[in-house]
Amino acid sequence: MSNTSQTSGAVHVGVIGGGQLARMMGEAGHGVNVHLTVLASSPDDAAIEHCDDAVIGDPQDFEALETLASRVDVVTFDHELVGLDQIAELERRGVVVRPGSHALRFAVDKAYQRSALAGAGLPVPRFMVVSSSSDPRLGAFLDELGDAVVVKTARGGYDGRGVWFPGSHEEALEIIGRLDAEVVVEERLELLGEVAQLVARAVDGSVMLYPLVTTVQSDGMCTEVRFPAEVATVLAAQAEELGEQLASLLDAVGILAIEFFVTHAGLVVNEVALRPHNSGHWTIEGTTTSQFENHLRAVSGQALGVVTATAPCAVMVNVVGDDEPSSLGAALEVLGVHVHDYGKSWRPGRKLGHVTALGDDARAAHVQAWRGARAYGTRTRET
Numbered sequence: 001m002s003n004t005s006q007t008s009g010a011v012h013v014g015v016i017g018g019g020q021l022a023r024m025m026g027e028a029g030h031g032v033n034v035h036l037t038v039l040a041s042s043p044d045d046a047a048i049e050h051c052d053d054a055v056i057g058d059p060q061d062f063e064a065l066e067t068l069a070s071r072v073d074v075v076t077f078d079h080e081l082v083g084l085d086q087i088a089e090l091e092r093r094g095v096v097v098r099p100g101s102h103a104l105r106f107a108v109d110k111a112y113q114r115s116a117l118a119g120a121g122l123p124v125p126r127f128m129v130v131s132s133s134s135d136p137r138l139g140a141f142l143d144e145l146g147d148a149v150v151v152k153t154a155r156g157g158y159d160g161r162g163v164w165f166p167g168s169h170e171e172a173l174e175i176i177g178r179l180d181a182e183v184v185v186e187e188r189l190e191l192l193g194e195v196a197q198l199v200a201r202a203v204d205g206s207v208m209l210y211p212l213v214t215t216v217q218s219d220g221m222c223t224e225v226r227f228p229a230e231v232a233t234v235l236a237a238q239a240e241e242l243g244e245q246l247a248s249l250l251d252a253v254g255i256l257a258i259e260f261f262v263t264h265a266g267l268v269v270n271e272v273a274l275r276p277h278n279s280g281h282w283t284i285e286g287t288t289t290s291q292f293e294n295h296l297r298a299v300s301g302q303a304l305g306v307v308t309a310t311a312p313c314a315v316m317v318n319v320v321g322d323d324e325p326s327s328l329g330a331a332l333e334v335l336g337v338h339v340h341d342y343g344k345s346w347r348p349g350r351k352l353g354h355v356t357a358l359g360d361d362a363r364a365a366h367v368q369a370w371r372g373a374r375a376y377g378t379r380t381r382e383t
């Protein structure tokens with residue numbers, strides 16, 4: 001736990017979840033007079049080292065949520081694997097939750113997200129929500145999609161877990177039958193790339209739009225983030241417009257991250273997250289106010305910080321555990337990179353940290369960030 005003594009008048013913020021996002025909120029907290037208490041599932045969780053206080057418990061256990069809420073002024077999130085009904089119950093009991101359960105539903109439930117955004121006229125892939133492989137509408141919809149089919153669980157998926165690309169309609173039906181839960185069946189789009197727009201939104205509705213970034217995915221997991229985004233300015237303008245529209249539609253407070261597919265028809269919304277996001281880790285060094293600081297500023301009722309880029313280019317590479325143990329020491333020896341270690345024990349496939357390089361030149365920042373990530377021993381590979 002952090003040794004910094006508590007500043008008087010600090011806003012007490014409770015975070016549901018004790019992962020790396022809460023850890024990086026903890027690092028940003030003292031600069032904005034926030035006292036951070038996390039609800040972690042274990043004393044070994046990544047956030048414990050950098051928060052001020054902790055409650056150990058299950059985020060789906062209402063008693064644990066109540067204990068956290070009783071100690072803080074406002075509750076926020078490090079992940080969305082939460083029970084929406086429980087969060088709504090906290091609100092009914094007078095707990096200040098930011099973002100609120102109405103906004104959070106867009107991130108927790110992909111079926112609701114697709115339906116609500118389509119209803120608001122926003123661009124989403126063609127989709128259908130079903131709960132059974134024998135749904136009578138399914139055959140005609142699969143025929144309409146041909147072999148471009150994606151199946152996604154409505155709830156609980158992350159980092160590509162919960163997303164399938166079936167090779168045939170039989171396989172799609174088999175996956176839907178096996179899942180035995182609400183799923184989204186959607187069109188597999190031809191992607192020209194993927195970008196992410198981060199929006200910080202304050203309690204009074206004012207917003208700060210972060211610069212658009214390109215995200216590089218491998219096996220459903222983000223491996224690299226590049227600023228500036230590798231898209232035409234018209235698409236960057238579309239991302240800003242959609243970002244502002246979504247932030248007010250959702251009534252977001254804190255960071256709203258929107259992942260977009262880049263297609264021949266323009267941007268299409270893939271996902272939204274209502275918390276700091278992997279696509280914004282570069283903002284710790286790359287913008288004047290990081291996503292973590294702005295999230296805390298927003299949820300604690302403060303004004304947002306300006307988000308100007310501090311360098312012409314930035315590249316962030318995720319460090320994921322490989323078959324051999326990682327080497328933080330070797331990464332720290334690479335000059336010109338910012339190494340962030342999440343304090344987690346090494347395990348193959350586990351996100352252990354990230355490396356950011358800034359510079360005047362996109363290619364040089366890319367080479368340097370990968371040099372740091374490789375020295376660290378990442379399993380991810382450069383594309």
Ligand code: ADP
Nearest residue numbers: 125150157158159160161163187188189217220
């Ligand atoms: P998760 O919620 O687990 O991150 P996503 O829904 O973001 O899963 O999907 C993971 C990745 O799969 C996306 O980043 C994208 O590369 C690919 N993908 C998902 N949906 C589609 C789609 N409709 N068309 C094409 N690719 C898709």
